[in-house]
Amino acid sequence: MKKYIAEPFRIKMVETIKMTTREEREKYIAEANYNTFSLRSSDVYIDLTTDSGTNAMSSAQWEGIMRGDEAYAGGRSYFNLIAAAQDIFGHKYIQPVHQGRAAEKVLFELLLKEGMYSISNMHFDTTRAHVELAGGRALDCVVKEALDIADRSPFKGNMDVEKLEKLINEYGKEKIGVVIMTITNNTAGGQPVSVENIKQTSEVCKKYGIPFCLDAARFAENAYFIKKREKGYENKSIKEIVTEVFSYAQMFTMSAKKDAIVNMGGLLGIKDDEDLFIQCKARTISFEGFTTYGGMSGRDIEALAVGLYEGLDEDYLEYRIGQIEYLAARLDEAGIAYQAPAGGHGIFVDAAAMFPHIPYYEFPGQALTVELYKEAGIRVCDIGSYMLGNDPDTKEQLKADFEFTRFAIPRRVYTQAHIDVMADALIAIKARAKDVKGYRITWEPPILRHFQAKLEPLK
Numbered sequence: 001m002k003k004y005i006a007e008p009f010r011i012k013m014v015e016t017i018k019m020t021t022r023e024e025r026e027k028y029i030a031e032a033n034y035n036t037f038s039l040r041s042s043d044v045y046i047d048l049t050t051d052s053g054t055n056a057m058s059s060a061q062w063e064g065i066m067r068g069d070e071a072y073a074g075g076r077s078y079f080n081l082i083a084a085a086q087d088i089f090g091h092k093y094i095q096p097v098h099q100g101r102a103a104e105k106v107l108f109e110l111l112l113k114e115g116m117y118s119i120s121n122m123h124f125d126t127t128r129a130h131v132e133l134a135g136g137r138a139l140d141c142v143v144k145e146a147l148d149i150a151d152r153s154p155f156k157g158n159m160d161v162e163k164l165e166k167l168i169n170e171y172g173k174e175k176i177g178v179v180i181m182t183i184t185n186n187t188a189g190g191q192p193v194s195v196e197n198i199k200q201t202s203e204v205c206k207k208y209g210i211p212f213c214l215d216a217a218r219f220a221e222n223a224y225f226i227k228k229r230e231k232g233y234e235n236k237s238i239k240e241i242v243t244e245v246f247s248y249a250q251m252f253t254m255s256a257k258k259d260a261i262v263n264m265g266g267l268l269g270i271k272d273d274e275d276l277f278i279q280c281k282a283r284t285i286s287f288e289g290f291t292t293y294g295g296m297s298g299r300d301i302e303a304l305a306v307g308l309y310e311g312l313d314e315d316y317l318e319y320r321i322g323q324i325e326y327l328a329a330r331l332d333e334a335g336i337a338y339q340a341p342a343g344g345h346g347i348f349v350d351a352a353a354m355f356p357h358i359p360y361y362e363f364p365g366q367a368l369t370v371e372l373y374k375e376a377g378i379r380v381c382d383i384g385s386y387m388l389g390n391d392p393d394t395k396e397q398l399k400a401d402f403e404f405t406r407f408a409i410p411r412r413v414y415t416q417a418h419i420d421v422m423a424d425a426l427i428a429i430k431a432r433a434k435d436v437k438g439y440r441i442t443w444e445p446p447i448l449r450h451f452q453a454k455l456e457p458l459k
């Protein structure tokens with residue numbers, strides 16, 4: 001059995017969470033029309049909806065909150081953030097924005113026009129949405145190992161570089177506005193990308209003159225996997241690895257709500273293209289606010305400047321990834337399938353394997369989501385056909401590559417005992433899996449339906 005790595009911190013402040021009875025939870029989930037996004041968080045015991053913005057800040061970050069400079073222009077906190085980001089990422093131009101998708105909105109319309117394409121190892125939903133809003137189309141190009149959940153390759157998040165070059169030639173290099181590398185690869189299960197793969201991808205981009213952008217929400221977790229798994233990096237510091245990774249990209253967008261361990265924030269980085277940066281600044285002023293606050297308050301900027309360094313701490317990362325590997329080891333012991341090996345920010349359980357009798361159009365990932373809430377008050381989310389939705393032309397339900405139920409683990413929030421509650425709940429559900437029924441949608445909005453749809457259990 002894998003040992004749980006003890007927390008490298010002690011707890012100074014606590015937030016009470018409600019223990020509910022199964023009877024109460026049955027009522028709450030029915031009232032929420034079997035959609036966990038419609039639950040009140042006060043009725044949730046362990047909330048694993050996302051690892052984004054749900055992190056616990058340190059006493060040093062709270063100190064920063066008090067120091068935050070709320071000046072409209074030229075605030076002290078802004079300069080602290082720029083210095084930290086330049087130091088860690090090595091890009092000359094840094095623009096704060098309020099979260100990751102804001103960076104996407106500011107940048108992508110400058111790179112993509114109607115009829116153009118972006119190619120990524122895998123686009124996150126908002127990234128895909130901003131590519132499409134800019135008039136482009138998003139093409140995913142992940143290595144084939146990612147599609148086999150039992151394949152324990154070390155870098156299942158990688159770009160398929162051969163296919164990338166084929167796609168560029170097929171569509172024409174002038175039609176590819178940007179190549180985006182998502183680190184870690186969230187949609188594939190928080191799987192890492194190697195330095196070698198990032199380097200090769202950047203060389204292909206250079207060869208064809210296509211901008212190379214990192215979607216770097218989980219840059220520190222990715223660097224930790226590189227240190228543990230890639231030859232030649234075992235003796236480098238996490239910061240050195242991060243700086244090297246960013247040196248291969250001309251630009252990056254970042255949701256700072258993940259690895260910078262804050263509740264709100266984002267960054268846009270441009271390595272050295274001053275003209276592009278000037279255009280980004282103009283767009284930031286229209287969409288986000290003046291360039292020295294970019295949609296954030298000064299206190300949030302200060303907490304982010306501190307959090308960028310805390311996220312690189314190796315003891316913290318060992319505990320962080322260790323916590324998820326501990327959960328994975330308990331699932332291995334119980335014969336519960338998930339996207340293996342464990343990802344950086346959570347576990348993606350294979351709900352189709354748990355419920356082989358529930359077809360994709362009856363949403364096995366959502367069935368497991370509802371069961372986890374009923375069983376133990378745990379809130380997770382479906383990353384499968386329920387989330388994917390319908391074909392925009394035929395209106396037919398699409399079949400996803402995977403029927404995942406995602407356990408996204410907030411940073412520094414839950415303890416070993418909570419992780420055991422998660423494993424025990426899954427084991428209990430597995431024991432009665434054959435009695436679990438699928439779901440039917442009774443109402444859905446036209447886009448991003450999973451956030452708002454209403455469902456009912458099938459008889």
Ligand code: F0G
Pocket residue numbers: 049050051052099100101102124126127182186215217254255256257265266408
């Ligand atoms: N890119 C990736 C890889 C992400 O995972 C996210 C957000 C974003 C961009 C957008 O950032 O939310 O700050 O605007 N992912 C969250 C999640 C929401 O639950 O995986 P944002």
